[in-house]
Amino acid sequence: MSHWARTAVIVANGRAGSAASVPLAAVTEACQALVGELSVVHTAYPGHARTLAVEAARDGADAILAVGGDGTVSEVADGLVAAAEPANGRPALLCVPAGTGNSFYKEIWQDRPWLESLTTALATRRPRIRNVDMARVLETRDTVLLGACSGLVAEALETAAGLTHLTGRARYQEAVAATLRGFAPHPARVIVDGEVIHDGGVVLANVGGGRYRGGGFLLLPHSVLDDGLLDVCVVTDGLDLRELPGLTRDGRHLERPEVIYRRGRRIEIERTDGAPLTFERDGEVQRGRTRYTLDVLPAVLPVLSPPEPFVTV
CATH class of the missing domain: 3.40.50.10330 (Probable inorganic polyphosphate/atp-NAD kinase; domain 1)
Incomplete structure (x- = not known):
């Protein structure tokens, strides 16, 4: 054959x-x-x-x-x-x-x-080849496949870099636990296609991309890889941080009023107190800017996929 x-x-x-x-x-x-x-x-x-x-x-x-x-x-x-x-x-x-x-x-x-x-x-x-969407960060010209996030996730990745005695999943789990102990939400504005969806305290704002981050965290349950849109999940400062890891394992965080979920072609995240925004894209931490803008790149990546239609959770 x-x-x-x-x-x-x-x-x-x-x-x-x-x-x-x-x-x-x-x-x-x-x-x-x-x-x-x-x-x-x-x-x-x-x-x-x-x-x-x-x-x-x-x-x-x-x-x-x-x-x-x-x-x-x-x-x-x-x-x-x-x-x-x-x-x-x-x-x-x-x-x-x-x-x-x-x-x-x-x-x-x-x-x-x-x-x-x-x-x-x-x-x-x-x-079966799916033409998958990606995103581009306007300020840096970097592409995004898996997702980009401000706040808790980005700070945990920074913490993980210093945990040289651990590797793999154990390093990230310890980094999340250590970051949560001293974490403080940051003031930020999140804009989707020109509409302000949140202006206030933010624990994290995750943009994607894929439904999963970190291998098992279902941060964007409704995301579809080839719909021409970016999904954004904003966890505001009203949520008890101790609940967050468990809630994001199966998408239950979307049931909470402290969580905002939207879709759009352009997502803007801006820290509003003038301090640099801790931000990561595809696991690479970036600092030095107060604002990051993500634009969708529709259908740019051919990906070999199962023959049956893709089913979301």
Whole structure:
């Protein structure tokens, strides 16, 4: 049987949080039976996956497999969007979950084993490819795949960077607990398509993107990856912070009056006391600005997906 992908490139991050659970040799062996020509490249430094994805796209690859965590997937997606679009379209992205959170893999394939997903995507003549939305941060020109967040999530990521004695999920869980102990909401204004939806104390404002952040937190339950809209969830300062981790595990935070949820094509988050806003996009923390503006990039990323229609929670 002939398969659709004539050429494929594996972009592998050997330092991903749970890489040993998905051996690269097994991924390579599975792919060799399903594609015409296969190349394997390894990341050597932060941001390298982006460069490798740009090169693969410009060389005309049909598919790019991101073997790593959410950081690797984000870099590869950024590279595909940055590459000059070939005449026959961008390569399709396939995620192989080898990280700590694997939020984007869960978004597409839910709990399917990686080998089943890989075979479903490649062992066919007519793959299902979804053209997924991304976002761009106006002030920095960075792209966003997984999501962007101000406040608690961003500060927890900053805390996690200092917890060098821990790794993976344990590091992030400890960082969240430590951040909660000394966290104070910040004054901010959140604007959706020109309409102010909140002006006051903010615990976090999450924009996406995917429904999940951090592997299992269902922050944006109604988000659809290819509807041409960004979702935003604002947790205001009225919510007891001790409840937040449990509520966001299954989306129950949306039942609370202290939480605001909207959709739009442009989301603006501005800290109103003049202090820098702690902000992260796809897990990378940024500081130094009081305002961040996110614009949707509709249908820019081809992603290999299950053949059945996508079902949201």
